[in-house]
Amino acid sequence: MSDEIVVTVNGPVHEIRINRPEKRNALNRAAREALFTAFHAAQADATCRAVIVTGTGDVSFCAGADLVEMSQTGLTVPPRDFTPRLGTNVQLDKPVIAAVNGAAYAGGFLLAQMADLCVASEKATFAITEAKWGRGAPWAIPLADMIPRRALNELLLTALPIAAERAERLGLVNDVVPADELLPRARELALAICRNAPLTVAAHLRMVKLSGDMGRTAAEAVADELFRGVYESADAQEGPAAFRERREPVWQGR
CATH class of the missing domain: 1.10.12 (Lyase 2-enoyl-coa Hydratase; Chain  A, domain 2)
Incomplete structure (x- = not known):
């Protein structure tokens, strides 16, 4: 595991933390590869019953792909395994809880979207920012079944962020809590899952x-x-x- 991703195992719960706060927890190649490794490890661990994904700090959950690296490599069409996408290129039959501690933008929005449950800090914001940078969000297709179409259009077309409270009203977030209660709430949900059959x-x-x-x-x-x-x-x-x-x-x- 690289320094970009920190995994903590607390009994039956794997906590995966994106650890690039100086880069707003953007996902460079090392971080993306380490995320794949962390998800595969959770799947392979028979004692793992739930997974929590969060970010370091209180500014950003994940800003998406590292645009500096993307510019340097001249990335055009992202390959299928560019970033982990649960149910698409990562098969994980353990429930995943996103604990969104700050801005969840672009690929960070994807991480929150693909989780089975999502808890957000009051400071969290959500945005699909691809239109600002000439990129695309084909991964947003599942949102058509999750939120109203006009809300989806707003996210895709304006690239503007929405607050955690509005994300909760739209059904993207299960619970909004004070920042210091974020991980305790995520762990509470994880342990509730672990108690069940x-x-x-x-x-x-x-x-x-x-x-x-x-x-x-x-x-x-x-x-x-x-x-x-x-x-x-x-x-x-x-x-x-x-x-x-x-x-x-x-x-x-x-």
Whole structure:
């Protein structure tokens, strides 16, 4: 792992922190490669049950790609593996929580967008700034199902930032908290996830993604089969047994 990305493992939770505050946590090549490594490590760790992504400092969550580096390399069309995109070039079946500590612009917006949950500091702002620099945001396609079209048009066409409170109203953010409560709130959500049955959590996560990819009717048919293994698992018997015996369930993930 490079210095640009710091990973802390707290029990079942992997915390991934972008660590380039002097560059507004912009993603240069080393940071992008380290992000890939961090996500792959979380997927490979059988004890990992949730992932938190955040940035160093209170100014920027992530300013997106490093434009200085981009200019120096003369980048035209970004390759498929230019930056991690969950569900596209990184397969991660653990829930991801974005803890947005400051400005989430361009590729930083993408990181917040692709997370399963998003908690934002009151100081956080969100913007798709590609139009300011003659670039593009094809990764913003999922936003068409997340927020109203006119709000999406505003983000794409003006490149102007919106405040955390408005992002919450639009449904981009689950919760807005004071800066000093950001990571505690993200960790609280992560631990709440970790207390639940892992097979059910993974299947619910997969079901939500399927519904966006396939449409409601097709996704419902696949979801029935997706949960068959959950219902037939030992954990599906453990949950009701624990309730009956008035104790906490002991999940086996099988």
